[in-house]
Amino acid sequence: MKAYTITRDNLGAWLDALARDYTLIAPVREEESVSLFKPVSGFAEINLGYTNSTVSPKGWLFPQTEEMFFFSTGGDQITLADAQTPGPAVLFGLRPCDIKGILALDPVFNGAYQDCYYQKRRQDTILVGLSCTRVERDCFCTSMGGGPTDGGGADLLLTEIDGGYGIEVLTPRGEKLVNRYQQYFDADRENRVIPAREELGKKLAGHFTRNVDTTGLKEFLDQHFELPYWGELARRCLGCGICTYICPTCHCFDIFDQSPDGESGVRSRCWDSCMFSHFTRMAGGHNPRPTQKERVRNRFLHKLKYHRDRYNLDGCVGCGRCVTRCPVNIDIRQIIADLQEVARHE
Ligand code: SF4
Ligand code: SF4
Known part of the structure; x- marks a missing residue:
């Protein structure tokens, strides 16, 4: 698995570039206590300090209200026209539990029954995860098979490390994205990204206020x-x-x-x-x-x-x-x- 590092300044420049080239959906603080994912025009609008957004990011792939198609009738004819879909997008800053949430939605909309609306958005959307740096009072992801630095399911996973962020490439799609913007990244020559993430995961594992056991x-x-x-x-x-x-x-x-x-x-x-x-x-x-x-x-x-x-x-x-x-x-x-x-x- 390849890993890179990116400085804070370069992260901002990369996100500005992503917002120019894709629809960039990222965590935004709406009010004092409300954070949610929405399209942004650049880094300045993004709030990376959140742990768990008030509303989950599933709304990008499965919108709260979604136009499916337009219809018109005339004589014996019914004419249908597809609604517009947003095209290539990057869903940035997903916490590990929300990545798992998307993995739980996939078989519902993309399994035995193929939902063309979800499928199109899912295909067009690159998922960029962000390891947690703290555990909130009500988090219990480790009890449900996840973890605060477990980015499985994302295309890329960012983790805050000294002086910036580490980036792990988890899929070929993630690799393509990094290659396209390689001027912002440095190779992880000292191999510090994965150990730093694992260390953070171990530290945070002891911060959960309540664990549950679903065995049996x-x-x-x-x-x-x-x-x-x-x-x-x-x-x-x-x-x-x-x-x-x-x-x-x-x-x-x-x-x-x-x-x-x-x-x-x-x-x-x-x-x-x-x-x-x-x-x-x-x-x-x-x-x-x-x-x-x-x-x-x-x-x-x-x-x-x-x-x-x-x-x-x-x-x-x-x-x-x-x-x-x-x-x-x-x-x-x-x-x-x-x-x-x-x-x-x-
Ligand atoms: S469980 Fe709580 S949040 Fe859910 S419907 Fe009942 S009162 Fe509302
Ligand atoms: S704790 Fe579980 S049931 Fe409650 S909102 Fe999160 S995923 Fe849904």
Whole structure:
């Protein structure tokens, strides 16, 4: 694996060049306490000091609202026209848990069912990861098979080292990007980048405030669909859906048409949430998840069991966003611990 170093000044110049040549999506501070990923015009707009953005970066590959196609009718004819897609892009500054979040979305949109919208954006987007330098109170990525310096899944991984950043090339696509801008990089002649990242990873591993153990949990949930625990949890849940909107792996959506004249318009999709009461309501009025109990159970079974059943991957990457933002302090780490306790007494 090749590694390079880049000075802070050159990092700024490289990012300015990337913004000229690609759509560059990077972390930006919107308000005092809100950070998110959005297209930027250069380094000056980027905030590299964040640990975990308020909203996950999945919105670049799976936008909150996305036009799918335009339609018009005339006589017996229906004419369809593709919506525009953004083209070559660099998604810069992804934290390791969010890279894993993208890996969890891939088989959903790019597996047995090919979603042309996600697929196009994914193909056109180069992923540049950024190792964490600190661990937030609610982070628990190491419990979910990740780690604060584990960039697997990205094309390039940056890690802050003395005097600048180390860059590891993880894919041929990442190598092509570095080669295109080689004037900004120096070869890692002293081989210090990978040891520095590994050292940082070891140091940060001791900073997690809470670790959870999911060993055997899926197997327990395979056998125990009905548990009184879900009813107890549901009494607290407000059904606000915040947890699903900010989660890097949640991917439910709704499709709708807008046609002011009834003859032409646009079909779009937008994020939906399994925590909403109407999410599973059918046209005839039947709702297979009629109360919050079924909805809460679905969300957590999706994270801890269904995603594994379908793709052999955890549906939770331990980013901790839902823990931080839930208005009634529903904490997936506590849920895992509680379910393990229930399993022990079975
Ligand atoms: S954020 Fe909390 S209260 Fe809102 S739907 Fe999710 S679990 Fe329920
Ligand atoms: S369930 Fe919560 S902690 Fe897990 S990936 Fe989603 S937002 Fe992050």
